[in-house]
Amino acid sequence: MVPRIPVSVDLVVLTVRGQQLNALVWRRDRPPYQGCWALSGGFIQLEEDLPAAAARVLAxxxxMPGAxxxxEQLRTYGYxxxxxxxxxxxxxxxxxxPDLPAPTEAHMSWQxxxxxxxxxxxxxxxxxxxIERAGAKLEYTSLGAAFCPAEFTVADLRRVYEIVWGRSLDPRNFHRKVTKAEGFLVPTGRTTTRDGGRPAMLYRRGPAEWLHPPMLRLGG
Amino acid sequence: MVPRIPVSVDLVVLTVRGQQLNALVWRRDRPPYQGCWALSGGFIQLEEDLPAAAARVLAxxxxMPGAxxxxEQLRTYGYxxxxxxxxxxxxxxxxxxPDLPAPTEAHMSWQxxxxxxxxxxxxxxxxxxxIERAGAKLEYTSLGAAFCPAEFTVADLRRVYEIVWGRSLDPRNFHRKVTKAEGFLVPTGRTTTRDGGRPAMLYRRGPAEWLHPPMLRLGG
DNA sequence: TGAATAGTGTCTGTTAGACACTATTCA
DNA sequence: TGAATAGTGTCTAACAGACACTATTCA
Known part of the structure; x- marks a missing residue:
């Protein structure tokens, strides 16, 4: 006989708010683990694809419908x-x-x-x-921009890298590397209005999925 | 009601034999997909951990008992x-x-x-x-040595990289990089006997899991 | 000796990181 | 003007790739 097992999809949804990395969680109101924080999740249906289940749980x-x-699949936990x-x-x-409005589900929150x-x-x-996967992805893909709104500055993007990697980066070197990476950023021509500083160029995400060259977080 | 689904563990077991990357497969002798090659797999038992299930399927x-x-977990396929x-x-x-003896299961073979x-x-x-994961792992971990026997030469290791990456590498630069990477290789002091060439040093796997610096396969 | 493979040294171009310097805004 | 942030240029050390050269074996 083939054992059959309930399978859930659990989401680690991350964003950058303020100066911290935040996750989308809820506080359990019943046992087990009453009062603990939990990721959002749900059982997959019999005819449902895994990405579809993840999108359904997200919505x-x-x-976060339509957000x-x-x-992307992270890994499977099964002990x-x-x-x-x-x-x-x-x-x-x-x-x-990106830094989205509050979830429509009242019990969910960014923490x-x-x-x-x-x-x-x-x-x-x-x-x-x-979080570790997100940090690795920032190195060699353009997914850092997934944390940013549709239009963003190089400083916005740098803040994402700094917060996900947990270390500060040289603004000047970061600017040079990120603007030179082919297809990463597309200039909009517009600039931000800021307080007490030169306005920054606004960019949109470019077509590249992979960064050439990658943004390595080796030493330094 | 919570849907329950049969869950299998399927193994992509790779090795380097001769001048080619090989996978451990069997030829299906009944429908569906009769006559097609298949990975080894099995359903996980109700009280069985995923790594334990993978080890059981391997054995x-x-x-390949005790091999x-x-x-490591690759990913989950669920449509x-x-x-x-x-x-x-x-x-x-x-x-x-590494290049192991033939499987004890008669229907399994390296292809x-x-x-x-x-x-x-x-x-x-x-x-x-x-295969793609294996190629990526060779870049920043010492797992290239997992394809080699307990004692191996730099040329053996280079052949692994060349075959998994599908490109040739400069023997001299490869030698320099791999012997300089901290904790990758431990010299045994012994050498091989070869035909028509200077004997090569034999090495064992060192303690390092991660390569510093990594062996990047960017350009060139 | 020559062929073959192992291993070292050197050169060059690129890149990462440090950091001086200019540019443009607000108060 | 000074403070603040944006953006560019330059220097240096490290490293990748190309490749000359030496070392050690077998036929």
Missing amino acids: ERAG PVHL PDRDPRQRVLSVAYLGLA PVASLRDMAFDHRRIMFDG | ERAG PVHL PDRDPRQRVLSVAYLGLA PVASLRDMAFDHRRIMFDG
Whole structure:
């Protein structure tokens, strides 16, 4: 006989708000792990594709319908007692989002990842796997822009890199590298109005998915 | 009601034999996909962890009990009609193996990946995802040595890189980079006996998991 | 000896990081 | 004017790739 297992999709949705990396979470109001923070998730339906399930969970459970969130599969978590009630296999998805309006689901909220100590199940592990993946993706893909609004400055993008990587970057070198990477940024011609500084060029995401050359976070 | 789904673990086990990348496969002897090549796989049991399931499939189904194979999770494949009989979610694992003796399971065999045209289900896609992951791992981890026997020469390791990446590398630059990468290779003091050439130093795998600096396959 | 493979040294172009310097705004 | 941020240019050390050269074996 073939064992059949409930399979859930859990989302690590990250964004940059203020000066911190934030995750989309809710506080559990019943056991198990009552009072702990949890990622949004849901069971996949019998005829549902995995990306479709992730998009459905994002729209319905996470309260972000139609939001411009980059979703990609993270990894699958399956040790038998990760849910004390019954065995549940979880296919985790990573979502990268710009600083969006509050979720339409009242119980969901953005919380700084550094503040999320008590998390339900293995969600803390999953979240940190997602953060590590996000950091790696910034190196060799253009997904840093997924954290930014449609139009953004080089300083906006630099702040994303600094917060996800947890280190400061030289604004001048960053500017040079990011504007030279082919297809990363498309100038809009417009500039920001700022207080006490030279206005910055506004850019849109370019067509490149992969960065040439990559933005390495090796030493320094 | 929570839908329950059969979950399998499928293995992309790769090795370097002769001058080609090989995968561990079997030829299906019944429908669906009769006569096509398939990866080894098996359903996970109700109380079984995913890595344990992968190790079990490697030992029992793939016929490689106790073999020194590096196993890591690749990704999960879940669209509903990937198996025409019933929906099966597949958690794929990538295995990197040295050139081992033939599998103890008679129906399993090593086949050059370039020769594997007709593959069952989505196994061709899974296999190429595994090959791409292997290529990426060679860049920044010491897993190239996982394709080599316990003691190997720099030329052995270079052949691994060349075959997985599908391009030739300068032997002299490769030698310099690989011997300088901290903790990658440990000299044994012994040398090989060869025909018509200077004997090569034999090395063992060093303690490093990550390569500093990485072996990038950018241009050139 | 020559062929073959192992291993070292050197050169050149590119790049990362440090940082001086200019540009443009607001108060 | 000074403070603040944007953006450019320059220097240096490190590194990748090209390749000359030496070392050690077998036939």
